[in-house]
Amino acid sequence: MSPSHPFRLLSAIGLAAACNNQSLKVVRDPPAVVITEPSTGTTFYEGQAVNFVAQVEVRNPADTDDITAFTHTWVSGNETLCEDEPVAADGSAQCSWVFDSVGEQTVEVTVTDIRLDRAQANTTVVIIDNTAPTIEVLGPPDGEAFALDELVRIDAFVTDVEEDPSNLIVSLSSSIQGDLPVSATPSSTGDYTAGIYLDPGTHLVTVRVEDSYGQTDQDTVQVEVYEHGPPRAEGVVISPEPAYTDDQLQAVVNGWFDMDGAPERYRYQWYKDDGAGAMLEVAGEVSATFPPGKTTRGDLLQVVATPYNEYGDGDTLVSATIEILNTAPTAPSIAISPASPEPTTPLLCSITVPGWDADADVVAYEYTWNRNGAPTGITTNAVPTTELVHGDLWECVVVATDGLDDSPSATASVIISDATAPGAPTIDTPVRYRNEADWTLTGSCEPGCTLDFACSDGWTSWSSSLTCDSAGRFSTSQALTRGNTSDCSATCTDGAGNTSGASNTVTTEVCDPFDAFEDATGYGDAGTDPIDAWGVLTDFGTSTIAIEGNVLGGDSSDWYIVSTTDDRSSDLSAGINYYNFAVTMSDGLSDYGFRVYKGTPDATDLECSASYSATGYDQYNDYQADVGDGSHAVPGDVRLCGSGSSTRNDCSDMSNDYYIEVFRTRSTISSCQGYSLTITNGVW
Secondary structure: OOOOOHHHHHHHHHHHHHOOOOOOOOOOOOOEEEEEEOOOOEEEEOOOEEEEEEEEEOOOOOOOOOHHHOEEEEEEOOEEEEEEEEOOOOOEEEEEEEOOOOEEEEEEEEEEOOOOOEEEEEEEEEEEOOOOOEEEEEEOOOOEEEEOOOOEEEEEEEEOOOOOHHHOEEEEEEOOOEEEOOOOOOOOOOEEEEEEOOOOEEEEEEEEEEOOOOOEEEEEEEEEEEOOOOOEOOEEEEEOOOEEOOOOEEEEEEOOEOOOOOOOOEEEEEEEEOOOOOEEEOOOOOOOEEOHHHOOOOOEEEEEEEEEEOOEEOOOEEOOOEEEEOOOOOOOEEEEEOOOOOOOOOEEEEEEEOOOOOOOOOOEEEEEEEEOOEEOOOOOOEEOHHHOOOOOEEEEEEEEEOOOOEOOOEEEEEEOOOOOOOOOOEEOOOOOEEOOOEEEEEEEOOOOOEEEEEEEOOOOEEEEEEEOOOOOEEEEEEEOOOOOEEEEEEEEEOOOOOEOOOOOOEEEEEOOOOOOOOOOOOOOOOOOOOEOOOOOEOOOOOOEEEEEEOOOOOOOEEEEEEEEOOOHHHHHHHOEOOOEEEEEEEEOOOOEEEEEEEOOOOHHHEOOOHHHOOOOEOEEEEEOOOOOOOOOOOOOOOOEOEOOOOOOOEOOOOOOEEEEEEEEOOOOOOOOOOEEEEEEEOOO
16 A cells, blocks of 8 residues: 555554455555646637646556556536547646637546546636627729739738737638738738739639637628730711711710720721712821811711720721711891881891801791791781880791701890880789788789889888789789888889889788788688687686687688586585686787687577677686575575585586687778687686
8 A cells, every 4th residue: 555545554454453364455546637727717718729738646656557548538518528538648638629609617527547437627717709800801992903914902901809910810812713822911900911913804802811719700802803905995986977068077986995094096097988889098087087178968978996005906996977968057147127126117137147058059048027926927027017016025037048958047036115114013902911921912014024122111121123924914922020011112114224103002011919820721710610729628727728819801700619628526526616618808809809609609509698799708707606596595605516415506517619709899900909818717
């Protein structure tokens, strides 16, 4: 037995002395194991390799077993990390593992000797999230083209939450060439740059970043790699099409393409028919233009364009053949005399500059006269005075013709006007008092004259202008200030500069306060269509309806409806009916009165005496009053009520709909005077 275990030795000797007739039983200690790395609670990232190291000790020195015959097994929960590996000669047992989930992980090592005796130890590690790195390709732009002998520079930016960017590994691959040989690494600030040469073609370059724990990210960029060569173009046409004898022709090439981005360059050859069906090259014409002096009506032309660059000529382009067509004469210049005609002066349309014909054809002229935009049927160059009326717009239209084509039309016009000033315009009388802040002025005026309006509201002045229409009417909107009285008048100036006298002055006032419920459609103007803008008015006495309005223009009255409720159960509990529907007119008493209809707007439901139907009233109350019923006297508080009481009237449910009609008591509307109503229920 080992001298390091004297207790076991003495026990064994004692046993032998007492039992000489029995064999000695040897007790062996199992091996010992201690996890030396990592220490308990060490933190690692998800995906990071964790190296576990344990030290195995043979507990019985008399045991001659080779320690490398011992095995070690590592487990975490139900998962085996390393299984039945031999212990190293120095007594160490190692296991490397990558955890794929976060949280606290308990790892246990079991060492087994050749006699299957076991020793165990455990440790705990904490696995935390490892955020994947990110990469963004900054250049080149997607779709950038590079020549075959041009270095393609890839710029990217990488980041990682856990690691310095310089520790990250960046790799490149191409959809054509596969993995690309680059040795660049990111800087500590995350900047990455690599240069590569690529084969011809369209490459999708994938830039991939990987951190120390296997997390990755990637970004892509597409680049085009080309070989140097001549340019190409899609086609050439001659412009304009159709072409005429006075046109300068232009060869227009479209679809130029050059991988190196060279500027467009072409060689041109122009061909014209010889009259016998053959196309012959025109000597000296090698630019993109062909002069009009070398074409005549009926010529056939064609152009050939060849794109080229420093690497050679592209495919030759041949245009379609065009025919030079007849050129119409140019439009003449014309004038009507006199320039400011009186109705007594005939009109004469004269050619001041003749039309010119590029084909040297004889030019004739055709005349058309329009009056106020409508044809008159006059086709000579003169208009007699019998056709002229003050204010008419006369237009002379002339075209030149060479017998084949007409020129663009030439136009001149005059307005027949005398020296007499127009009559003063008339402004229609507006509504004297209004709710709307927009004022539309209408009226009559001399057709075509310019109306100048002058307006004022006592605080500010403003002006505006418009043209009287051909029917002699005008309409213009003015924005007014609420609460102010505005005046407007106008003058009219005709086309000859004659100005009329001033029109009548019209006045209107925008009422302030105004009636928010006033509606041009008639809403609130009849008992069958009352204004209903409130919820039910309870008898709690907590709500007040305040109404400000007025009755203007063609309206005769404003109608409102207020619905009420009476909480009878509360009345019975209190012994008092608190219901008191009250309407009070606090403003406008000299101009307005109101009527109340209970239940419906019919005249049969008019409240109070019929004598009030003309003047109305300025206050109205509806409540239950105990006036005695013959079995009891009137109580001190007439609101007292009950149910089956011998000394009080029964509490009634006063809930109802009240139609309130507000009307002017004066026969005329002489001001913006409005009215104010206050409506409550349950207020005493």
